[in-house]
Amino acid sequence: MRRTMLVVGNWKMHGVSGDMPEIEAIAAVARDTASVDSGLCLPATLIERAVRAVPGFPIGAQDLHQADRGAHTGCTSAEMLADAGATMAIVGHSERREAQCESDADVRAKAQAGLAAGLLTILCVGESLDVREAGDAVATVGGQLEASLPAVDDIGRLAVAYEPIWAIGTGKTATAADIGEMHGALRQRLLAVYGDKGAGVRILYGGSVKAANAAEIFAVDDVDGALVGGASLKAADFVPIIEAAALKA
Numbered sequence: 001m002r003r004t005m006l007v008v009g010n011w012k013m014h015g016v017s018g019d020m021p022e023i024e025a026i027a028a029v030a031r032d033t034a035s036v037d038s039g040l041c042l043p044a045t046l047i048e049r050a051v052r053a054v055p056g057f058p059i060g061a062q063d064l065h066q067a068d069r070g071a072h073t074g075c076t077s078a079e080m081l082a083d084a085g086a087t088m089a090i091v092g093h094s095e096r097r098e099a100q101c102e103s104d105a106d107v108r109a110k111a112q113a114g115l116a117a118g119l120l121t122i123l124c125v126g127e128s129l130d131v132r133e134a135g136d137a138v139a140t141v142g143g144q145l146e147a148s149l150p151a152v153d154d155i156g157r158l159a160v161a162y163e164p165i166w167a168i169g170t171g172k173t174a175t176a177a178d179i180g181e182m183h184g185a186l187r188q189r190l191l192a193v194y195g196d197k198g199a200g201v202r203i204l205y206g207g208s209v210k211a212a213n214a215a216e217i218f219a220v221d222d223v224d225g226a227l228v229g230g231a232s233l234k235a236a237d238f239v240p241i242i243e244a245a246a247l248k249a
């Protein structure tokens, strides 16, 4: 099945109003690269400003709370993000699974809330170095995915991101063979859970993706794009990744 490539930047806890020119520069190229879906998941403080500055370019959040509203100090619901103009959200990033102790069940609830609000919802999974070295990566990440997948029929706006924890921000990337093995296994899990619809879910790779390695990673079967951290902060670094994706599109 043909899937449109998807390249999303995760700005993590970076970005203030002075960074708007980077967002504008990225959006300008993205508009000219219509064969690739792209977007930026920004700090919540920049979402509304960016939505106004770059109309039509997808802007998203990096987390959401699974409830619609309530006594959850400091949290933001999917409905609120959509109201601010966000069209995407990341859920289950390893930094949140670890630092905020998010369980697979939490991530599933967040993914369901994101989809219910109409957000393109990017569900992250990935293994630690210990698990990789023990030879358990494929089974562990597959189990994590199944336990985190939303239990809903309408998965048209669901994407998955495989981000090996040891590759995030380290300059290390998994080999093309390891990425291919993992993405193939995740595709089988998606097909097992959702039937034929699982073929339409995009599986992104994340972890030290940059201009220099993007084309090689994108060439791997079942790699349908990337979730990019550090190299998404500057247009000069992020634009070539979008352009590399266009070669596969």
Ligand SMILES: O=C(CO)COP(=O)(O)O
Pocket (backbone or CB within 6 Å): 010, 093, 163, 167, 168, 169, 170, 171, 206, 207, 208, 209, 227, 228, 229, 230, 231
């Ligand atoms: O965590 C990531 C994206 O969500 C990857 O971050 P880096 O691209 O900085 O390794």
